[in-house]
Amino acid sequence: MKRIEGKVNPFINKRRGTLIISLDFELYWGMQDQLSFKDYKNQSEEAPEKVVESILDCFHSHRIHATWAVVGFMYYNTFKELCSEFPAKLPNYQNADLSPYRYIDSIRHEKDRREFHFSPSLIQEIAKGEGQEIGTHTFSHYYCLEEGQTKEAFEEDLKKALEVMKRSGHYPRSIVFPRNQLNEEYIKLSKRKGITSYRGTEKSWIYDLKTGEYKRYLKRALRLVDAYINLTGHNTYSLKKSEADMPINIPSSRFLRPVNPRLKKFESLRLQRIKDDLIHAAIHGEVYHLWWHPHNFNMNLTENIQFLNQILTTFSSLREEYGMRSLNMNEIQMEFEESRGIYDETDLLEEMDVKYN
Numbered sequence: 001m002k003r004i005e006g007k008v009n010p011f012i013n014k015r016r017g018t019l020i021i022s023l024d025f026e027l028y029w030g031m032q033d034q035l036s037f038k039d040y041k042n043q044s045e046e047a048p049e050k051v052v053e054s055i056l057d058c059f060h061s062h063r064i065h066a067t068w069a070v071v072g073f074m075y076y077n078t079f080k081e082l083c084s085e086f087p088a089k090l091p092n093y094q095n096a097d098l099s100p101y102r103y104i105d106s107i108r109h110e111k112d113r114r115e116f117h118f119s120p121s122l123i124q125e126i127a128k129g130e131g132q133e134i135g136t137h138t139f140s141h142y143y144c145l146e147e148g149q150t151k152e153a154f155e156e157d158l159k160k161a162l163e164v165m166k167r168s169g170h171y172p173r174s175i176v177f178p179r180n181q182l183n184e185e186y187i188k189l190s191k192r193k194g195i196t197s198y199r200g201t202e203k204s205w206i207y208d209l210k211t212g213e214y215k216r217y218l219k220r221a222l223r224l225v226d227a228y229i230n231l232t233g234h235n236t237y238s239l240k241k242s243e244a245d246m247p248i249n250i251p252s253s254r255f256l257r258p259v260n261p262r263l264k265k266f267e268s269l270r271l272q273r274i275k276d277d278l279i280h281a282a283i284h285g286e287v288y289h290l291w292w293h294p295h296n297f298n299m300n301l302t303e304n305i306q307f308l309n310q311i312l313t314t315f316s317s318l319r320e321e322y323g324m325r326s327l328n329m330n331e332i333q334m335e336f337e338e339s340r341g342i343y344d345e346t347d348l349l350e351e352m353d354v355k356y357n
Helices: 037-042 046-062 078-081 100-107 121-130 153-166 184-192 214-225 263-283 299-321 329-339 345-356
Strands: 016-025 066-070 131-135 287-292 323-326
Touching: 016 046, 016 263, 037 121, 037 214, 046 121, 046 184, 066 078, 121 131, 131 329, 153 184, 214 299, 263 287, 263 299, 299 323, 323 329
Parallel strands: 016 066, 016 287, 016 323, 066 131
Antiparallel strands: none
């Protein structure tokens, strides 16, 4: 197996901190129940290509590895092409507005929506970047905890996602579940499909979707405050032997909220919150997992990239001072497994071939 530069055994005390970045790459998919396409497009000051290129340039400048969890729908070129390859079983959400298939039926003949729904060439451009992993965000932005969906429908969805990705030369090992809806049964199913890691949520109850819907607005408010003031701790952690079951949970630590002009006077607090998290991870040799959606940068792209650059400048300083490193989800999972003596590169490729065929 190829060695990851600066690899540190995660089981020894003197380990270095690790920055993990994952992005939920979905364009408009998953937004149709929250925002009309017209409003989404009007709020998009920059084309998706410009946003992604700007993020990639920032990553390249700071030598950042990242996982891009891609919705399978985005691999197609047209709605007609996509409609010819629907999974054998579709989710039947009780809330019909959640279904992208219902949405597709209403707009499939419109031609001016392509750049906000499909982008196979942009996915390939991301994949060329140093340390950029292409993971899966399911085929249809599948919701694993919604009423009406089933295990059988999820399995067909994931099967189709892996199929279309394989055609493009991508063999995803990491999954990010849409809206962080974690279903233990589906996590186990993902393992049987060759997935080896997933992004869990922070440990605090305010990030737990199962706590109860009546607390939803309270939790949302507290998450907002937590982005500026330390309510839940740094949310850094170490991978432990007790977490060795596959897929490995690589929990998030912080959602990178986009710049909000109405909260401009508090931006220094938000930045310091993340810097403090990074410093804590570097000093204690722990993992810090930052995530967001590229479309969060659609508005105020310059300001958002500047904010990201400040974060990564801090990381670069910690790399020099403490030896902190940047890994994507697959890299840290492979390091974890290699430390336990599980894989060499030949075994891994053989297993992937079995899983995807």
